[in-house]
Amino acid sequence: MKLLLLIFLVQSVLQTIYLPASQGAVQPMDVRLIEQTCKQTPLYDVCVSILKSDSRSSKADVTGLALIMVDVLKAKATGTTNYIKTLLRGNLKGDVRRGLSSCADLYNTVLEADIPVAIEALQKGDPKFAEQAANDAGIEARSCESSFSGHSPLTESNKSVQDVSSVAAAIVR
């Protein structure tokens, strides 16, 4: 009797573990939309890894995926802006400080102009302005990187922002 009960318990526990697996936690439909959408961007892997790890993407249509990407862009730009502020507090060489100030301006434009325009254009249904805004963000990140004559302390951040903005622009398309 005890044996039976034990088996039953073990079985029900294992069933609950395996049931989700037998149905598939990664819903085929959303994955397909993400993959289809990301195929049309220049950085498939960046696109897919961002969208698949964002829970909002499971309910999103293409516009929704674009908005997620713009949100990620905003987060990265915000992160870079904060990092720039931190760096500026330190003891820096003149040309590095100048480069960082230039970058602060550029990222301010990304956050004050590009992100709001992209979000508004996507939500209101005139996506071409969202595409332009996403591209502008990438341009500003590139400009930031070019602001340093020597070594840039922001290379990774700038590349990340550029990558996400090019993906966002392509999704909008």
Added chain:
Amino acid sequence: MLESDPSRDFSKHEDPSIAVPCSYIPLPDGPHTRELASARRMPPKRAIFKVFSGVLILALVFAIIIGGRNSDVHANGNALLATSTSSMASEPLRPVSRGVSAGVSEKANHVFSGVEVASFPWNNTMLSWQRTAYHFQPEKNWMNDPNGPMFYKGWYHFFYQYNPHGPVWGDIVWGHAASKDLIHWLHLPLAMVPDQWYDLNGVWTGSATLLPDGRIIMLYTGSTNESVQVQNLAYPANLSDPLLVNWDKYSGNPVLRPPPGIDSKDFRDPTTAWYTSDGKWNIAIGSKVNKTGITLIYHTEDFKSYELLDGLLHAVPGTGMWECVDFYPVSKTSGKGLDTSANGPEVKHVFKTSLDNDKNDYYAIGTYDEKSGRWVPDNPKIGIELRYDYGIFYASKSFYDLHKGRRVLWGWIHESDSEIADVKKGWASVQSIPRTVLLDTKTGTNLLQWPVEEVDNLRLTSREFERVEVKAGSVVPLDIDAATQLDIFAEFELDKEALEMTAQTNVEFSCSTSGGAAERGALGPFGLLVLADDSLSEQTPVYFFIAKGIDGNLKTFFCADQTRSSEATDVNKQIYGSSVPVLKDEKLSVRLLVDHSIVEIFAQGGRTCITSRVYPTKAIYGAARLFLFNNATEATVTSSLKIWQMNSAFIRPFQPGQDA
């Protein structure tokens, strides 16, 4: 769709393992083996239990195996994807060509095409110089499409997409200005703002129809509170106010919603209506089905209820969304404009669309049979072929000016500098000088555009240069004092011997892929250097390039080269242009309107037009110069020019005491 970016290495890619939540757990070396082993030692009384538990265990095992197999399928599936995507990512990606088969040219969409650029340290002196003196622009902030142009009670009216809050697109409303002469504009209060559910997310582009009984119909696209594109009706609140300051929206809006089969975001920019003999008004609205750009036609009698016609006015596969379509008659014989409803044997109809895909305006000439509601292009092989303008010129809209009996065209000219510069200077975009549009009766296959004659009233002092000889490989300065607000008319002649002698070439020339004004040919380039400084460190060449084809025939190209227009790195450096028909015994001629950061260029009487935005850092104010140049290797060029200094148009807010 995909951007080309030579500076980025697409063969590098991220770690191909995708972070897919994988919820199967490796099969435990289960308790079931131990259970089975211990079950064997049980006494026979418990054989039943043994069997029963065996069944249960089997069921459990089955559940594990089946569950595991499903997960395996998922895992394998994902693994397959991982390998296939990594092989995809390693291929170099190229921009997808759209509509080339339909005669639509490849054009880089974006300002910088992936070049690494540093942000130029623009200062206020440089930026404030960029504001134009006689082109329409609001006092600050962002502008895009021209809307509802018309003439009423002695005033020309102009409306435009405007952001009242900043120099980037957003919060779009209808700006408004009025003028007696299409040049001296006076700013009026905003005409329409997003204050209804049916235009809450955008009061977008629209057109005016003037009814014979004096009423004015304004149809415009609204983006509803749910971002659905609909068409709405508005009209002046007070028709006896010649300035048409206040506008009312029809209480029954929207008058049109996207029809079945049309996406809610692909239905915008209604045209001016034209009247057909069946007693109905017709309007056209651009849209798309999959990747085919189309134009829908609607019938209406009261502008409140509409009937969608079965046929499309026009459609071209592969061209994407058609925005701001325009449809109007041109005369085959008279040099006059025609009312939008005109038709007859002496009339051709022009169909025009703005292509969302490449941000250019295209038109084609054809015949409209109003009985069948069909328009057939003269050249059916290509769906939409010619561009109004080979530079920056988008969302254009024409209207019939009943005051002077002409068709007048407006075009939105956006910036081609960096967004951060726009934010610094506080504004973005200008409008073209309104242009008259006529059929080119000499060729029959293209339109002629020309600045409206009223712009001539801005001319102040002039200087004439007769038959200036410019030898091969030389630059001739033109002594004209200031060079930032000019109206230039120039003619060019090549020496006959050079024309006959020149060896034939079989390479097809194209302005945009050429080496610009620095690339020397036997018979070109030659023309003018505008907004240049003394040392020519900054210069914008506007020039002809004559190529001799394999058949021995000469083909003339007309280009504007921005590669050295500014020392700033964050401005557009493309070369614009196209071939231009030059008929026998025609001299080569060009007119330029130079107005600070905009140069509008008209070749061969307006057969080929180029609008360029130029942002020099040095060739500004008193340092700007004008030169003739001839960079050909063989031909000598002789040029005669007339150059006027242009006055400002003093575009400013309307003042009740002064202006009414």
